[in-house]
Amino acid sequence: xxxxxxxxxxxxxxxxGRGVYRIITGNPENIKRKVGAGLEIKKIMVRNxxxxxxxxxxxxxxxxxxxxxxxxxxxxIVVEVMGGIEPTLDYVSRALENGKSVVTANKxxxxxxxxxxFALSDASHTDLLFEASVAGGIPIIRPLxxxxxxxxxxxxxxxxxxxxxxxxxxxxxxxxDFADVxxxxxxxxxxxxDPTADIEGYDAARKLAILASIAFNSRIVLDDVYVEGIxxxxxxxxxxxxxxNYIVKLLGIAKETAEGVEVRVHxxxxxxxxxxxxVNDVYNAIFVTGDAVGDTMFYGRGAGEMPTASAVVADVMxxxxxxxxxxxxxxxxxxxxxxPVKDMxxxxxxxYVRLEVTDRPGVLASIAYAFGDKEVSLASVLQKHTDGDxxxxxxxxxxxxxxxxxxxxxxxxxxxxxxxxxxxxRVEGD
Amino acid sequence: xxxxxxxxxxxxxxxxGRGVYRIITGNPENIKRKVGAGLEIKKIMVRNxxxxxxxxxxxxxxxxxxxxxxxxxxxxIVVEVMGGIEPTLDYVSRALENGKSVVTANKxxxxxxxxxxFALSDASHTDLLFEASVAGGIPIIRPLxxxxxxxxxxxxxxxxxxxxxxxxxxxxxxxxDFADVxxxxxxxxxxxxDPTADIEGYDAARKLAILASIAFNSRIVLDDVYVEGIxxxxxxxxxxxxxxNYIVKLLGIAKETAEGVEVRVHxxxxxxxxxxxxVNDVYNAIFVTGDAVGDTMFYGRGAGEMPTASAVVADVMxxxxxxxxxxxxxxxxxxxxxxPVKDMxxxxxxxYVRLEVTDRPGVLASIAYAFGDKEVSLASVLQKHTDGDxxxxxxxxxxxxxxxxxxxxxxxxxxxxxxxxxxxxRVEGD
Numbered sequence: 001x002x003x004x005x006x007x008x009x010x011x012x013x014x015x016x017g018r019g020v021y022r023i024i025t026g027n028p029e030n031i032k033r034k035v036g037a038g039l040e041i042k043k044i045m046v047r048n049x050x051x052x053x054x055x056x057x058x059x060x061x062x063x064x065x066x067x068x069x070x071x072x073x074x075x076x077i078v079v080e081v082m083g084g085i086e087p088t089l090d091y092v093s094r095a096l097e098n099g100k101s102v103v104t105a106n107k108x109x110x111x112x113x114x115x116x117x118f119a120l121s122d123a124s125h126t127d128l129l130f131e132a133s134v135a136g137g138i139p140i141i142r143p144l145x146x147x148x149x150x151x152x153x154x155x156x157x158x159x160x161x162x163x164x165x166x167x168x169x170x171x172x173x174x175x176x177d178f179a180d181v182x183x184x185x186x187x188x189x190x191x192x193x194d195p196t197a198d199i200e201g202y203d204a205a206r207k208l209a210i211l212a213s214i215a216f217n218s219r220i221v222l223d224d225v226y227v228e229g230i231x232x233x234x235x236x237x238x239x240x241x242x243x244x245n246y247i248v249k250l251l252g253i254a255k256e257t258a259e260g261v262e263v264r265v266h267x268x269x270x271x272x273x274x275x276x277x278x279v280n281d282v283y284n285a286i287f288v289t290g291d292a293v294g295d296t297m298f299y300g301r302g303a304g305e306m307p308t309a310s311a312v313v314a315d316v317m318x319x320x321x322x323x324x325x326x327x328x329x330x331x332x333x334x335x336x337x338x339x340p341v342k343d344m345x346x347x348x349x350x351x352y353v354r355l356e357v358t359d360r361p362g363v364l365a366s367i368a369y370a371f372g373d374k375e376v377s378l379a380s381v382l383q384k385h386t387d388g389d390x391x392x393x394x395x396x397x398x399x400x401x402x403x404x405x406x407x408x409x410x411x412x413x414x415x416x417x418x419x420x421x422x423x424x425x426r427v428e429g430d
Numbered sequence: 431x432x433x434x435x436x437x438x439x440x441x442x443x444x445x446x447g448r449g450v451y452r453i454i455t456g457n458p459e460n461i462k463r464k465v466g467a468g469l470e471i472k473k474i475m476v477r478n479x480x481x482x483x484x485x486x487x488x489x490x491x492x493x494x495x496x497x498x499x500x501x502x503x504x505x506x507i508v509v510e511v512m513g514g515i516e517p518t519l520d521y522v523s524r525a526l527e528n529g530k531s532v533v534t535a536n537k538x539x540x541x542x543x544x545x546x547x548f549a550l551s552d553a554s555h556t557d558l559l560f561e562a563s564v565a566g567g568i569p570i571i572r573p574l575x576x577x578x579x580x581x582x583x584x585x586x587x588x589x590x591x592x593x594x595x596x597x598x599x600x601x602x603x604x605x606x607d608f609a610d611v612x613x614x615x616x617x618x619x620x621x622x623x624d625p626t627a628d629i630e631g632y633d634a635a636r637k638l639a640i641l642a643s644i645a646f647n648s649r650i651v652l653d654d655v656y657v658e659g660i661x662x663x664x665x666x667x668x669x670x671x672x673x674x675n676y677i678v679k680l681l682g683i684a685k686e687t688a689e690g691v692e693v694r695v696h697x698x699x700x701x702x703x704x705x706x707x708x709v710n711d712v713y714n715a716i717f718v719t720g721d722a723v724g725d726t727m728f729y730g731r732g733a734g735e736m737p738t739a740s741a742v743v744a745d746v747m748x749x750x751x752x753x754x755x756x757x758x759x760x761x762x763x764x765x766x767x768x769x770p771v772k773d774m775x776x777x778x779x780x781x782y783v784r785l786e787v788t789d790r791p792g793v794l795a796s797i798a799y800a801f802g803d804k805e806v807s808l809a810s811v812l813q814k815h816t817d818g819d820x821x822x823x824x825x826x827x828x829x830x831x832x833x834x835x836x837x838x839x840x841x842x843x844x845x846x847x848x849x850x851x852x853x854x855x856r857v858e859g860d
């Protein structure tokens with residue numbers, strides 16, 4: 001029995017698009033055996049047809065006209081790897097309305113417009129798959145939706161931004177400063193010319209919104225996520241953390257609590273023996289805790305042409321198999337609950353606090369009193385003489401409400417012997 | 431629209447069976463929303479109906495008669511968690527022949543009789559799902575079959591036996607001896623009274639056969655796997671490995687090479703900074719390398735009531751969804767190739783070798799000569815004076831064929847100054 005090829009339209013031929021083209025054209029027999037039908041890229045939308053490309057590609061496949069893809073009844077699956085919101089959201093919406101299954105790597109779009117897109121996908125009984133939108137090649141969306149489906153997920157802690165993880169790894173290994181490492185990362189192509197989305201935590205926040213939506217079966221959007229980047233992390237903080245047996249990482253944390261879903265991205269100290277502590281360089285990892293399975297972790301490359309394309313093509317193969325068996329939209333949106341998002345002031349964490357103080361009798365007592373007054377209890381204290389009359393005090397608190405911590409810090413900032421609250425960083429994972 | 435519950439027959443109510451019962455009866459609404467229909471355990475086959483159980487269970491659900499399950503047309507899914515081959519293989523075969531989907535946690539059965547069972551499942555268009563048979567709660571079967579489907583998997587390295595990983599972790603952390611740690615593991619219930627299957631590597635070999643079959647799309651059975659256990663690992667080996675910056679683990683290794691599929695279970699030294707090196711205690715992890723995705727790792731609890739039940743119930747939910755959408759057998763056996771298994775003598779590795787020698791001039795030279803003669807080149811050498819005229823020499827080789835290594839060792843054993851080849855352990859992962 002010979003089955004017709006399933007035809008695909010590709011939106012975008014940048015880094016990931018090229019990877020998708022390479023995998024689909026590179027091993028057609030393997031894909032055909034796994035899916036039950038061949039995959040065939042029919043049209044590719046690009047901005048400029050004449051741009052030189054290091055791909056052996058028939059120019060007749062290229063188009064600048066979106067209608068050549070979304071109005072072609074032969075094309076059953078649209079693969080969106082052009083990124084951005086405008087005009088991508090419009091293209092993807094129209095593709096779904098026209099009954100095409102869509103595979104996307106676009107975290108920006110899913111983290112903000114997921115709800116309306118899934119509604120379109122449900123209405124047209126099509127697949128909307130997005131494994132590549134979080135953590136590149138690491139399987140995490142399908143494992144959460146299927147493999148861990150018997151669990152109530154209680155917590156996700158992820159290293160889900162490769163750029164910042166590379167930078168923090170370098171700062172940890174070489175004791176270098178933020179600005180130097182950023183320049184190096186830009187030179188290597190790990191950080192963009194405008195690094196804001198990475199270093200301020202927005203990229204991680206988008207991915208966390210997507211993960212939390214699936215884990216807790218309730219739609220979480222980018223705006224729900226508390227975000228703090230890594231720009232204030234210094235070599236000194238990393239060195240003190242090391243002395244205390246911690247590693248500094250940018251974490252995305254999502255928890256289900258009695259007061260709602262907690263979603264936050266910020267740098268954090270994690271214990272050196274935590275599985276996430278040894279996730280280095282551009283690698284990503286997602287640590288998932290379920291009520292039945294306990295702790296699990298998914299590790300791999302969170303970005304790059306071929307890892308991301310690996311996830312995109314796996315989704316295309318699933319969408320194709322679903323079409324072949326007449327079950328498109330087989331496993332669709334799983335946000336069937338509406339859970340409140342917890343106020344950041346009500347979240348709890350341990351805190352690392354670094355203070356610049358004038359080194360005179362009673363300074364530590366006045367600081368400890370201010371913390372105690374707001375019910376912040378201290379787990380450990382390091383005091384270092386720096387120069388002249390100055391000293392640095394590094395404290396780690398026990399678990400405390402964010403709100404109490406902020407109140408205590410406001411008082412401490414006013415103390416005459418405290419020159420500066422140099423940094424505060426949450427402590428997680430122990 | 432009200433959809434009827436999907437009825438399940440459970441074979442076995444031991445540790446995993448109780449976990450399955452608890453999950454399915456514990457959160458029915460959650461499962462129903464995810465699957466689209468409720469799950470209902472109709473009958474449970476046990477050996478002794480009157481045995482006291484710490485479960486709130488209707489005695490009328492219990493039976494000792496297999497026909498009450500496999501001949502009941504209402505029962506659509508049979509969950510096999512009784513273990514063993516006899517009579518389990520017969521029960522599972524008959525369930526598949528009767529058109530029931532089967533979910534099993536039975537690695538012994540799948541690693542040996544997988545081929546014939548998948549043939550039955552194909553013929554009757556039913557699901558045969560077995561996520562729980564490898565690494566307990568860790569999602570690995572479905573990620574290999576679907577999420578990494580766009581890859582050619584080149585290599586799998588797994589810590590897939592919790593008992594031995596617990597023992598090696600204790601030996602590493604506490605410097606204790608094999609026999610003491612085994613007694614402790616037995617006291618804690620991590621090792622069985624007869625620990626052979628774990629400590630001799632057979633349990634890991636069964637899981638590796640299953641993983642390799644999926645990764646390389648070619649049926650690998652238990653007999654194909656080279657197996658070496660951890661009984662010869664001493665506190666001294668672990669200490670020397672540490673000096674050389676390695677950790678000792680029991681690994682399951684599967685590689686696709688030009689000369690065939692390589693499948694072997696044996697202890698190995700891995701670099702301290704390898705992601706598998708920090709997988710400790712009873713945790714399992716599977717490190718998978720694909721041509722597109724690069725390195726990935728899946729980490730979690732490899733055994734236990736609830737983690738294993740988590741995987742079983744996820745499979746049951748998939749099987750139920752497939753029935754509901756009329757696509758049972760949706761993703762079936764993927765062994766559509768027949769690849770040869772590589773001869774163990776042709777495999778390559780680096781080796782750690784510990785020799786007890788008489789400490790006299792020329793001893794190292796004669797050893798080095800014997801290695802050189804068989805084209806074994808040395809990467810590092812440690813020599814330690816022990817007592818009287820005796821010394822211990824610890825060598826690490828560069829990569830060499832197993833066959834050459836064995837020939838070199840045969841010559842070295844004959845050298846008059848070599849009292850004993852105390853241990854040889856492969857070095858992997860760098």
